[in-house]
Amino acid sequence: MYTSMRNIILILSSFALVSNLSAQKLSYTPANPDKYPYPSVAKDKNGNKTNVDGAIIRKTYIKVTETYKSPISGKNYKFGKKASKATLKAWNTDVRPDGKGLPSGRMSVQQGAQVFSAKCAVCHGDFGEGVDRFPVLAGGIGTLKLHPESGGDPKPLKTLGSYAPYIAPFFWYIHTAMPLSAPRSLSNSEVYGILGYILQLNEIRVNGKDIEDSTVIDRKFIKAVHLPNEKGFEYNNLRKPDTHNTRCMSNCIDTSKMVVMHIKTDATVVVPTFGKGRYSYKVKKKEETGGGIGKTIYDNTCAGCHNSGVAGAPKLGNKADWAHVRKESLGDVFKHAINGFNAMPPKGGDTTLKDKDVKSTVKYMMEKSK
Numbered sequence: 196m197y198t199s200m201r202n203i204i205l206i207l208s209s210f211a212l213v214s215n216l217s218a219q220k221l222s223y224t225p226a227n228p229d230k231y232p233y234p235s236v237a238k239d240k241n242g243n244k245t246n247v248d249g250a251i252i253r254k255t256y257i258k259v260t261e262t263y264k265s266p267i268s269g270k271n272y273k274f275g276k277k278a279s280k281a282t283l284k285a286w287n288t289d290v291r292p293d294g295k296g297l298p299s300g301r302m303s304v305q306q307g308a309q310v311f312s313a314k315c316a317v318c319h320g321d322f323g324e325g326v327d328r329f330p331v332l333a334g335g336i337g338t339l340k341l342h343p344e345s346g347g348d349p350k351p352l353k354t355l356g357s358y359a360p361y362i363a364p365f366f367w368y369i370h371t372a373m374p375l376s377a378p379r380s381l382s383n384s385e386v387y388g389i390l391g392y393i394l395q396l397n398e399i400r401v402n403g404k405d406i407e408d409s410t411v412i413d414r415k416f417i418k419a420v421h422l423p424n425e426k427g428f429e430y431n432n433l434r435k436p437d438t439h440n441t442r443c444m445s446n447c448i449d450t451s452k453m454v455v456m457h458i459k460t461d462a463t464v465v466v467p468t469f470g471k472g473r474y475s476y477k478v479k480k481k482e483e484t485g486g487g488i489g490k491t492i493y494d495n496t497c498a499g500c501h502n503s504g505v506a507g508a509p510k511l512g513n514k515a516d517w518a519h520v521r522k523e524s525l526g527d528v529f530k531h532a533i534n535g536f537n538a539m540p541p542k543g544g545d546t547t548l549k550d551k552d553v554k555s556t557v558k559y560m561m562e563k564s565k
């Protein structure tokens with residue numbers, strides 16, 4: 196992984212050498228996207244605005260109106276409504292590397308550590324060391340260069356402290372995605388406290404000072420943090436895609452006739468067949484090949500917790516762990532697997548699964564644990 200990253204970086208840097216824009220090249224990805232040397236929109240020699248691939252950006256003439264007058268009935272239909280400032284604010288939750296978008300809120304590291312221990316430690320460990328296969332959140336600083344010399348053993352340990360270039364986007368990540376079983380349940384202040392605790396575990400110094408238990412974390416504090424790997428990412432020239440592609444201007448594929456195929460994770464055999472002027476795929480399910488969809492879903496989605504019994508998940512194949520489950524009605528067990536139950540996330544975290552497939556998976560698990 197690291198070797199291939201390195202190769203890509205080497206290719207990118209040799210690419211930059213032949214580029215006439217190389218004089219503007221930055222050595223690392225800046226925190227503020229407005230400071231990127233190549234704006235996403237540029238101008239050609241006639242002053243037309245151009246896109247990444249050099250194509251001219253034309254004005255759109257579609258006027259967006261709040262009501263739509265049907266040409267047939269002449270009636271006004273109210274379609275949707277204008278997004279209010281409050282709606283936009285609710286959606287606009289991303290946080291940029293330079294901290295733009297960080298909300299208000301504050302919490303001490305000590306309180307943050309308590310929230311972490313209650314809501315995160317079951318998977319990430321009391322000190323961010325990671326339980327089983329769950330991500331390690333602390334340590335590894337200085338290990339990124341281990342791989343090339345040692346042939347991968349020991350491996351670099353990539354954590355938020357050792358690998359991530361910027362801390363601020365993790366506010367957004369944690370607030371949106373964690374804890375895994377109850378995303379979006381933390382207050383802004385709690386996320387600040389937790390971030391402070393994770394930074395303290397990584398022994399990050401801010402403005403030359405250690406992070407103490409009494410340190411209060413807020414927007415201003417997070418903006419002052421510099422992680423050790425901040426300059427470890429090569430700036431990727433957004434105006435030059437790494438694969439060359441020429442825009443088709445004539446005899447192009449009729450996109451209205453293209454079919455977008457959704458290949459399910461339980462697909463094991465993909466048989467390409469060629470239709471008239473387009474590709475279509477026939478996807479055979481594992482069921483058809485005799486393996487059972489329950490096993491496939493289990494391996495992909497449930498094994499992470501149910502192989503090891505993390506957070507009290509009944510272990511596959513362990514009769515005693517499943518004894519109390521067997522005492523419930525099968526309907527209740529299905530309901531728990533589909534809607535979630537304590538630390539068991541709805542559908543094991545993959546809400547795209549069909550109810551009936553989750554049920555097959557539960558049956559597979561109970562069958563294996565008799």
Ligand code: HEC
Binds near residue numbers: 311
């Ligand atoms: C039930 C287990 C579980 C719990 C509880 C949980 N996490 Fe996670 N966490 C995960 C998993 C799994 C991932 C990896 C997700 C992915 O890669 O899509 C993850 C990823 C992360 C990452 C990104 C790590 C990286 O290296 O990119 C952070 C940060 C994180 N969690 C913080 C938290 C915090 C803070 C809490 C508590 C508020 C928490 N997690 C609770 C399972 C959990």
Ligand code: HEC
Binds near residue numbers: 505543
């Ligand atoms: C993030 C960890 C995690 C993942 C992933 C996960 N489980 Fe669980 N599961 C748990 C935990 C923890 C429990 C125990 C909950 C309790 O008893 O409080 C549990 C319990 C269960 C139970 C018993 C419910 C009951 O009625 O007692 C079933 C059935 C189950 N899981 C099915 C699944 C299936 C199916 C999947 C995959 C689609 C899955 N789990 C993925 C953590 C997980």
